[in-house]
Amino acid sequence: MTEPDATAPPETPEEAAASGTLIASITLKQRAGGVIVPVMTALLAFLLGGVVVAATGHNPLLAYRDIFNGAGLNWIFHPTTDLTSTSAYNLSQTLLQTTTLILCGLAVAFAFRCGMFNIGGQGQYFIGLYVANWVGYDLASWNAVPHILLAVAAATVAGAAWAGIAGFLKAAVGAHEVISTIMLNWIAIWLGSWLFGDGGPLQNADNKAVPISNDVAASAQLPVFWGEKQLQGLDVGLFVALAALVVFWVILNRTTLGYEVRAVGFNPDAAAYGGISVKKNLIRAMAISGAFAGLAGALDMLGYLYHFGVSDIPASSVGFLGIAVALLGRNTAVGVGLGALLFGALLFGTTHGLTSGVIQPELAGNLTYMIQGLVVLFVGADVLILYVWNTRKRLRRTAPAEEVAA
Amino acid sequence: MAAPVLELRGITKRFPGVLANDDVSFELQPGEVHALLGENGAGKSTLMNILYGLYKPDAGEIRLQGRPVAFSSARDAIQAGIGMVHQHFMLIPVMTVAENIVLGAEPKNGLMLDEGTAEKRVRELSQRFGLVVDPTALVSEITVGQEQRVEILKALYRGADVLILDEPTAVLTPQEAGELFEIIRSLRAAGKSIIFISHKLNEVLEIADRITVLRRGRKIETVPREGATEVSLARAMVGREVLLRVEKEPAKPGDVLLSVEDLHVRDDRDIEKVSGMSFEVRAGEIVGVAGVDGNGQTELIEAITGLRPIASGAVRVAGQDVTGSSARRMLDVGVGHIPEDRQRRGLVLEFSIAENIALHDYAEPPDAKWGWLFPSRLVERARGLIEEFDVRGGGPLTRAGGLSGGNQQKVVAAREIARDPKVLIAAQPTRGLDVGAIEYLHRRIVAERDKGRAILLVSLELDEILSLSDRILVVYEGRIVGEHEGEVSEHQIGLEMLGGKERSAA
Numbered sequence: 068m069t070e071p072d073a074t075a076p077p078e079t080p081e082e083a084a085a086s087g088t089l090i091a092s093i094t095l096k097q098r099a100g101g102v103i104v105p106v107m108t109a110l111l112a113f114l115l116g117g118v119v120v121a122a123t124g125h126n127p128l129l130a131y132r133d134i135f136n137g138a139g140l141n142w143i144f145h146p147t148t149d150l151t152s153t154s155a156y157n158l159s160q161t162l163l164q165t166t167t168l169i170l171c172g173l174a175v176a177f178a179f180r181c182g183m184f185n186i187g188g189q190g191q192y193f194i195g196l197y198v199a200n201w202v203g204y205d206l207a208s209w210n211a212v213p214h215i216l217l218a219v220a221a222a223t224v225a226g227a228a229w230a231g232i233a234g235f236l237k238a239a240v241g242a243h244e245v246i247s248t249i250m251l252n253w254i255a256i257w258l259g260s261w262l263f264g265d266g267g268p269l270q271n272a273d274n275k276a277v278p279i280s281n282d283v284a285a286s287a288q289l290p291v292f293w294g295e296k297q298l299q300g301l302d303v304g305l306f307v308a309l310a311a312l313v314v315f316w317v318i319l320n321r322t323t324l325g326y327e328v329r330a331v332g333f334n335p336d337a338a339a340y341g342g343i344s345v346k347k348n349l350i351r352a353m354a355i356s357g358a359f360a361g362l363a364g365a366l367d368m369l370g371y372l373y374h375f376g377v378s379d380i381p382a383s384s385v386g387f388l389g390i391a392v393a394l395l396g397r398n399t400a401v402g403v404g405l406g407a408l409l410f411g412a413l414l415f416g417t418t419h420g421l422t423s424g425v426i427q428p429e430l431a432g433n434l435t436y437m438i439q440g441l442v443v444l445f446v447g448a449d450v451l452i453l454y455v456w457n458t459r460k461r462l463r464r465t466a467p468a469e470e471v472a473a
Numbered sequence: 474m475a476a477p478v479l480e481l482r483g484i485t486k487r488f489p490g491v492l493a494n495d496d497v498s499f500e501l502q503p504g505e506v507h508a509l510l511g512e513n514g515a516g517k518s519t520l521m522n523i524l525y526g527l528y529k530p531d532a533g534e535i536r537l538q539g540r541p542v543a544f545s546s547a548r549d550a551i552q553a554g555i556g557m558v559h560q561h562f563m564l565i566p567v568m569t570v571a572e573n574i575v576l577g578a579e580p581k582n583g584l585m586l587d588e589g590t591a592e593k594r595v596r597e598l599s600q601r602f603g604l605v606v607d608p609t610a611l612v613s614e615i616t617v618g619q620e621q622r623v624e625i626l627k628a629l630y631r632g633a634d635v636l637i638l639d640e641p642t643a644v645l646t647p648q649e650a651g652e653l654f655e656i657i658r659s660l661r662a663a664g665k666s667i668i669f670i671s672h673k674l675n676e677v678l679e680i681a682d683r684i685t686v687l688r689r690g691r692k693i694e695t696v697p698r699e700g701a702t703e704v705s706l707a708r709a710m711v712g713r714e715v716l717l718r719v720e721k722e723p724a725k726p727g728d729v730l731l732s733v734e735d736l737h738v739r740d741d742r743d744i745e746k747v748s749g750m751s752f753e754v755r756a757g758e759i760v761g762v763a764g765v766d767g768n769g770q771t772e773l774i775e776a777i778t779g780l781r782p783i784a785s786g787a788v789r790v791a792g793q794d795v796t797g798s799s800a801r802r803m804l805d806v807g808v809g810h811i812p813e814d815r816q817r818r819g820l821v822l823e824f825s826i827a828e829n830i831a832l833h834d835y836a837e838p839p840d841a842k843w844g845w846l847f848p849s850r851l852v853e854r855a856r857g858l859i860e861e862f863d864v865r866g867g868g869p870l871t872r873a874g875g876l877s878g879g880n881q882q883k884v885v886a887a888r889e890i891a892r893d894p895k896v897l898i899a900a901q902p903t904r905g906l907d908v909g910a911i912e913y914l915h916r917r918i919v920a921e922r923d924k925g926r927a928i929l930l931v932s933l934e935l936d937e938i939l940s941l942s943d944r945i946l947v948v949y950e951g952r953i954v955g956e957h958e959g960e961v962s963e964h965q966i967g968l969e970m971l972g973g974k975e976r977s978a979a
Contacts, residue, residue: 321845323835326835340819
């Protein structure tokens with residue numbers, strides 16, 4: 068029996084790393100590298116992004132400083148609630164993005180914890196957006212509190228149902244969720260084009276010339292607590308998103324539902340042996356994922372968008388950014404929160420406040436997508452990163468593949 | 474004594490927190506089979522990996538034919554005439570036997586592999602050492618035993634004079650193991666020196682000329698086979714007296730707790746794997762199911778535990794018809810199950826011990842109430858069971874995957890037994906475990922029998938079946954082909970396991 072062997076795992080991750088097998092390295096990473104690896108991943112992505120900036124003849128450090136300031140993160144050096152201050156305004160806008168990204172990140176993370184890859188956050192977000200707009204417009208005579216609650220609840224349930232379709236298909240016939248959620252994304256996109264498009268059922272009632280939705284009634288608009296409603300101030304949705312992080316953690320770690328989700332995610336065979344219904348959990352976990360994304364759509368619609376046009380559909384990519392957020396955040400509550408802040412800052416910081424002219428806004432915007440892409444790539448390839456990282460520490464083993472697996 | 478071919482002197486290897494080898498010396502004579510015996514984690518594999526150039530020792534030296542050598546890779550070791558056959562084979566399934574053997578040292582015909590020469594050389598080698606295998610067969614089509622021969626031939630092809638066999642019988646049936654021993658004898662006769670790594674006492678006593686025992690990284694002794702006994706070796710290996718024979722009173726069978734009637738079960742490919750089995754297990758008896766792997770045992774267990782649909786037939790637990798029930802219901806009516814694959818099925822390796830112990834009852838008080846989980850209660854319960862079942866290597870919050878195999882199995886056993894099942898199904902309960910853990914689990918299984926549980930023991934280890942069972946069922950191709958109570962010879966059961974009885978009856 069080989070000591071560093073699957074049937075007799077080493078006692079400590081350090082020992083596992085010493086044994087030098089790749090699997091052991093991953094084990095080490097997962098146990099000790101909970102923080103180190105995502106930070107390394109992000110730094111590496113920024114570093115490579117900087118190389119590209121430098122290649123275009125700009126100073127990457129100045130560019131990153133501008134993005135930092137553009138995102139309002141310099142606010143912490145001179146905090147103020149006065150929104151006429153640029154940094155405070157920028158920060159409020161960054162937090163608005165963060166709100167959405169937290170929920171879209173959770174939509175990916177929850178499914179991940181059940182062993183599924185939810186690529187459909189974008190579609191689930193759209194469905195939430197549509198339903199919130201519809202309910203928010205239609206019941207204009209209602210009081211604010213029930214109106215908001217109903218609109219949020221309906222959008223959340225709709226997102227859950229939308230994702231639940233993918234979960235159901237997987238449980239019933241084994242259709243892979245990656246394929247079905249991507250297809251559901253397209254259905255959601257075209258559904259939006261039809262709803263708000265020319266002659267669509269949710270098209271603007273006052274102006275039939277534009278492919279755009281009605282405005283959410285004032286009674287359904289979320290209260291803004293920082294800034295002016297007209298100037299896209301920060302609404303209370305941020306607190307809902309922060310609460311969702313807590314809910315996510317509580318569900319996973321303090322409920323029997325979360326126990327089942329994690330058991331199925333780690334090892335469906337053992338879960339079934341334990342008496343857990345794997346199929347039920349696949350459907351349920353997808354639905355909960357979709358609920359987070361649907362909630363994101365509701366908060367955006369009721370919090371600051373108020374209306375949505377056909378041309379806005381292709382411009383939105385928060386659902387996909389949610390994948391990067393979840394991956395970088397290692398599918399944990401705290402990680403998703405921090406990842407959402409990072410991407411929220413990038414998203415807003417690269418489009419605003421690049422006043423010093425170090426870098427053109429077009430290039431800056433692309434930098435966000437580049438860093439997002441690099442993060443996804445690196446998280447997917449962090450096995451590789453760790454492999455390279457550990458090579459220094461490993462004993463020299465130039466043996467061909469057949470001997471390495473000893 | 475002749476000059477040793479190979480000498481390891483004072484080898485020390487330290488991993489963070491672990492002293493894997495502590496001043497270990499070992500020597501190999503020409504034409505000798507030298508067994509390296511020790512429990513899992515005793516340092517056998519580390520020592521051999523050092524010899525094979527995969528690890529660098531922190532101290533000590535290796536001498537080959539009297540000359541000190543330092544290998545920095547397996548390639549160096551191979552060039553120096555050392556070959557190693559790992560427990561997990563590393564062959565390429567889509568290539569032929571001959572192609573696999575010559576891989577990396579191919580006879581070439583210009584740029585192309587010279588297939589004819591390759592096959593010829595392989596054929597010569599296999600005849601010389603009595604390793605029968607068809608060089609033109611695809612590796613994907615040969616048996617595990619034959620794959621092992623291919624690995625041995627690969628080493629011989631590269632000119633190995635010293636062969637290291639790492640737990641070679643772990644993957645073999647008893648018959649295949651017998652054939653392997655023949656091969657080892659013929660290799661010895663041809664002057665090869667062999668290091669035979671094992672933790673099985675009977676094998677070592679059968680094949681080895683000398684035996685070196687390792688315990689916790691230290692060499693305990695090197696003894697000739699003559700004069701060594703299972704008891705003496707086990708004592709050296711474990712460091713205390715070990716009870717090798719299970720002591721048990723005669724069974725006092727009570728009511729029928731599990732009854733299976735004309736059961737038919739199909740596998741995932743819709744092939745019938747259980748074809749009309751009927752049997753009963755009574756309270757207070759251990760019924761052993763003997764058979765070669767793949768004769769329906771897995772499907773039988775899965776059907777009884779609700780993990781696989783039943784094609785036809787009936788299953789009753791304590792008189793209650795539970796045919797076709799879900800896994801959840803089978804747990805609720807009192808069927809405990811130690812699964813054959815503890816890592817794939819028995820444990821969620823990423824879960825803590827506490828979470829694993831709650832795997833069946835996580836949703837019921839005291840673990841949970843109204844869907845709310847109480848982790849502190851899980852931990853509390855786990856703490857008691859860890860103590861009771863002597864699980865070592867961690868506390869309630871330790872990841873199950875971080876435990877050794879024996880301790881993982883204790884966690885599984887603790888969970889199943891603590892649920893107070895009427896029927897306990899133990900599948901391969903001691904697979905891959907060392908002597909100490911085997912002794913513990915065997916005693917525990919007998920103790921549970923004496924508490925009045927009905928125990929169905931399924932094992933590929935005939936020794937285990939013979940020493941634990943009060944009654945033995947032999948399965949072959951999905952049918953029960955033999956039933957024995959009281960004394961029965963290993964030979965008789967072995968014959969039935971291969972379908973002998975059926976054939977003679979036909």
